[in-house]
Amino acid sequence: MRSWRERAWLPALGAALAVVGGCGGGDVTPTETIIIDGSSTVFRISKAAQEAFAEVDPDVTVVVDNHGTGGGFSRYLQGEVDIVDASRDAKPDEESKAKSQGIEWTRLIVGYDGITLATNDKNDFAKSLTVEQLKKLWEPGSTVRTWKDLDPSWPDRKIVLYSPDNDSGTFEFFTEAIVGKAGSQREGVQQSSDDNILINGVAGDPDGLGYFGYAYYAANRERLHALAVQAGPDAPAVLPSPESIADKSYRPLSRPLYLFVKNSATRRPEVGRFLKFYLDNISTLAVKGGYDPPTPQDDLANRTALARPMSAGDAAAPDPTPTSAPAPATP
Structure with missing residues (x-):
């Protein structure tokens, strides 16, 4: 029996192989893949982002899974995911393990929930x-x-x-x-x-x-x-x-909801585009997911925090010009 990590990776691997292998043997453009895993609570927001982003940037495959915040951090520390959906803050031992591996992340607030x-x-x-x-x-x-x-x-x-x-x-x-x-x-x-x-x-x-x-x-x-x-x-x-x-x-029982983004991943152009879209449309996406959106202060803090790792590489830092998402459905 496969482990949950193997089962979680198979859909992304299958999608990548399908694009690389193709069906007719002609010229095929590889699909860039972004892997997100973690909280089943934040999953609803990231799933909304995945679906809306696919309409504006269909060449990027965004895989969103939900093995719990702890499971998401575990996969993150194994190098298997780019972004962790988290319904709690990182634990000290998760921070120390990441630091010992030279993995740096940026934390973003993407909404508010009440258990x-x-x-x-x-x-x-x-x-x-x-x-x-x-x-x-x-x-x-x-x-x-x-x-x-x-x-x-x-x-x-x-x-x-x-x-x-x-x-x-x-x-x-x-x-x-x-x-x-x-x-x-x-x-x-x-x-x-x-x-x-x-x-x-x-x-x-x-x-x-x-x-x-x-x-x-x-x-x-x-x-x-x-x-x-x-x-x-x-x-x-x-x-x-x-x-x-x-x-x-x-x-x-009210709490903030987070994304933890691997800093090195933010410098991949497709991840940069996805995160810019996520932040530009976060109020719409949070409501579509069924939660309260971040405050304007959160939004400013998110953009400031994310600009630092992105500006260290080739990806463009988030700017205040929004990219529109489709209107939200009733959760």
């Missing part, structure tokens, strides 16, 4: 949870088994929990924000790297409760109920929404 806790649409009693209740529910060694254990007025039925897997940046961000330690979660949780499997699990189980990026909830809101989160004893219970994520009132 959403959702129940089955038949659940008519759980409307909100405090951070204290969430910690009690998700922490290692938790003794919470039923809804009644969380609130005496709720049914004495077993809670069935769903979460992203351990390679997920969403998993790491959530556990750090709620439990207090990244990657620390109770046993007995049904985990998956595929957000759609988590959605289907909660939607198919009257006592299901799971968490995932806001866009995945929004695309399935007719099948799920989002829970409001109360950050502290005196804080209001706040539902996730584009507005509460943007104004940071949805605490502590």
